[in-house]
Amino acid sequence: MTLRRRSVRPAWAISIGAGLAVVGFVGAAQWNSSIDRQQFTTSAQQVLSAQVVELEEEQGTLRNEIAEAEAEVQRFQEESTTSSETLSRLNDQLTAARLATGLTALHGPGVIVEIADSQRVVPPGENPASFIVLVDDLRDIVSALWASGAEAVAVNGERLVATSSIYAVGASVLVNTAFLSPPFRIEAIGSDGLQDRFLAHDAFTGRVGQRIEFFGLEFATAAADDLQLPAFVGNTRFRWAVPSEDAT
Numbered sequence: 001m002t003l004r005r006r007s008v009r010p011a012w013a014i015s016i017g018a019g020l021a022v023v024g025f026v027g028a029a030q031w032n033s034s035i036d037r038q039q040f041t042t043s044a045q046q047v048l049s050a051q052v053v054e055l056e057e058e059q060g061t062l063r064n065e066i067a068e069a070e071a072e073v074q075r076f077q078e079e080s081t082t083s084s085e086t087l088s089r090l091n092d093q094l095t096a097a098r099l100a101t102g103l104t105a106l107h108g109p110g111v112i113v114e115i116a117d118s119q120r121v122v123p124p125g126e127n128p129a130s131f132i133v134l135v136d137d138l139r140d141i142v143s144a145l146w147a148s149g150a151e152a153v154a155v156n157g158e159r160l161v162a163t164s165s166i167y168a169v170g171a172s173v174l175v176n177t178a179f180l181s182p183p184f185r186i187e188a189i190g191s192d193g194l195q196d197r198f199l200a201h202d203a204f205t206g207r208v209g210q211r212i213e214f215f216g217l218e219f220a221t222a223a224a225d226d227l228q229l230p231a232f233v234g235n236t237r238f239r240w241a242v243p244s245e246d247a248t
Contacts, residue, residue: 102161102232106152110227111195113141116183118216131215133182135168137208138175141186142166144203150188152229156180159232176234183218187227195223 098104115138118131138155145153153160158175165174172179188194198204199221212219 101236102152102159103236105231106189106229107226108151108189109192109194110150110152110187110189110224111145111198112222112224112227113145113186113188113198114183114218114220115141115186115212116218119218120216130211131217133184133217134211135166135173137211137217138166138173138184138186140203140206140208144198144201145186145188145190145194147203148190148194148197148201150190150194150198152189154187154229156185157230159230161232161234161236163234163236164232176232187224187229189227189229195221 095104099106115133117133120131122128122131142153142155142160155166155175156178158164158178158180160175164176167174169179172181173184174180188198211217
């Protein structure tokens with residue numbers, strides 16, 4: 001009978017084989033794990049990169065919005081400053097216009113002129129009107145004051161302006177819209193020496209000066225350090241006069 005020989009592997013060969021199998025398995029697992037990790041890392045980096053780009057774009061948008069907001073604030077500040085300067089300039093012009101038209105109360109140095117009817121007994125045959133203050137007397141006095149450099153004039157508290165009128169209504173004198181009667185107190189604001197210039201002016205020394213002397217009209221003047229003149233009260237509206245086309 002023929003016997004077949006059976007090969008027997010040593011124990012150490014089996015151990016080595018098993019060890020190699022384990023090493024191979026571990027290596028394969030590590031390789032697969034490395035591939036997965038690399039894929040995960042690459043995917044995470046892509047996500048983060050996209051987020052970074054998105055955040056950078058958002059930050060850029062915010063910067064632009066901030067720059068626009070700052071520019072808007074700057075514009076508002078400049079407009080506010082310009083508006084304030086314009087308003088201040090307009091207020092100055094309005095103040096000057098009101099001052100020039102007599103719509104502002106004033107004070108300053110000047111002269112006081114008082115005139116009243118004569119206390120003399122009217123001689124027989126004389127005209128009694130010669131011994132009372134006439135409307136022309138007031139006009140001459142006011143004209144002399146203006147011509148002597150007065151900047152503002154008031155008669156019995158009625159401020160005179162460009163549209164003022166002085167005329168007789170019966171026994172009274174109408175100034176602006178007020179009926180006045182003697183004694184008359186004329187106040188004028190002007191530079192130093194206004195009183196002397198007024199008394200020496202032809203508009204005063206002529207007719208009214210002679211009437212004061214001849215008929216004894218009561219008359220007095222005095223310089224004043226600080227007169228208080230009221231603002232004009234009345235209508236300053238023009239109905240028919242309009243600015244010329246070439247007016248600037």
